[in-house]
Amino acid sequence: MANNTDKIVCRCEDITESEVMAAIEQGATTADEVKRLTRAGMGHCQGRTCRRLVNQMLARALGQKPETQRPITQRAPLQPLTLKALAEYKKT
Amino acid sequence: MSAHKSDAVIIGGGIIGTACGYYLSRQGLKVAIVEQGYLCSGSTGRCIGGIRQQFTSSGSIKLMMESVRHFQNMEQELGTDVHWHNGGYLFLAHSPEKKQAFLSNIAVQQAAGLKDVRWVDADECREIAPGMDATGLLGGSYCPSDGQAYPFAVVQGYAGKIKQAGGSIHTFSKVSHILQQGGKVTGVKTESGREFSAGVVINAAGPWSKDVGQMAGIEIPVEAERHEALITEGVEYLNIPMLVDYRADGGYFQQYKHNGQFIGCYSPVPNVPGHSADSTFEFLHEMPKRMLKLVPGLKVLKVIRQWAGSYENTPDGNPILDRTGLDGFYTVAGMCGHGFMLGPAMGRVAADLILSGGRDMPYPEFALKRDFSQAEAMK
Secondary structure, eight states: OOOTTOOEEETTTTEEHHHHHHHHHTTOOSHHHHHHHHOTTOSTTSSTTHHHHHHHHHHHHHTOOGGGSOOOOOOSOSSOEEHHHHHHOOOO | OOOEEOSEEEEOOSHHHHHHHHHHHHTTOOEEEEOSSSTTOSSGGGSOOEEOOOOSSHHHHHHHHHHHHHHHHHHHHHSSOOOOBOOOEEEEEOSHHHHHHHHHHHHHHHHTTOTTOEEEEHHHHHHHSTTOOOTTOOEEEEETTOEEOOHHHHHHHHHHHHHHTTOEEEOSOOEEEEEEETTEEEEEEETTSOEEEOSEEEEOOGGGHHHHHHHTTOOOOOEEEEEEEEEEEEOSOOOOOEEEEOSTTOOEEEEOTTTOEEEEEEOOSSOOBSSOOOOOHHHHHHHHHHHHHHOGGGGGOEEEEEEEEEEEEOTTSOOEEEEOSSBTEEEEEOOTTOHHHHHHHHHHHHHHHHHTTTOOOSOGGGOSSSOTTSOOSOO
């Protein structure tokens, strides 16, 4: 789907603007749906850049104010951590 | 607003609802899926994507063998890559009791027609799962035709086919009433007051199926229970099957072939009833410990996210697939953590049951009113 004029929206998962637009055209009305259709925001950084871009694209396509869109859920760990670090964690 | 009209209304846009909808569409029915959130927003989108045939009830074994056949053909059938991969499942036995239980399960599974399941000794386990620490391991129950797939792609594939066949998907539409007249179901009404009329209504609401049953005064013995999961960054595929360790400090995890991510979970003790999808630090600490105990070499892998979702448990660990006391109202729910894997076959069987008017009940062990004392041992 990507072509050489397409823009990368989600850097972690290599998801482009046209892929996000295709998800919206398919009926997605929320960032949660776009994420599950395209994987935008499912990568290492959990949407640090793309969550804003996806919300802007949704709002524009649906004629909403950008703040109407709820951002995708971010979960721990906020930065990737090794299995070793997590397994060895001790409360101090 | 006039009522939306279809042949069958399905409450729930997860794997069960969309699979039922797909098979009913194939038989010419106009289907309407009515989902409280978006597709995959409930249990299906929170599962870890494992697909196994190793069960102890012959009904589940046979359904799962059928499901695996559907998954094998799914890319062609749905026109979308669902990332099916037969990576296998290896259940580990660290005690003579577990070994004995697995040996008798294997006999039951082979008798039900699952020919490639077998007992493997500890040495063979090491070969099957390179890098696994086999300390204290007596062997395992191994089925190479078990596998994995990507839940979002499967549900979207089914949903696409439903729409192609003239059906419709209604997201952010929470059912609040089951409509009936003269002992027959006539449709549903949503919280926003929209009516969907149909002569068939299917309760495929997973962890919410009890609430949906209550709307029609029907008791569905399904309880939601929180389970947590985590996923790592992707690395080269290491060709390790899904490892299932039933010990008190065990868990289960696999690596997705399509993107190299490890994904896993364990069953919390004590269990956590309710619909909460909150994640805990306890899990984020405990799950890596359990993974590294089994495969120490994974220690450098980074966890990128944790989350939680609901199991939908019945008293015996087996699903409910049946008509109800209300004519035309069916229940396909209570998958006990196996909804994604059971989904394709369950959808096909449910469609046949519904087209027979609820008369041809192929799996009496999944009846709504049954003796719930015969528990599934490989939960």
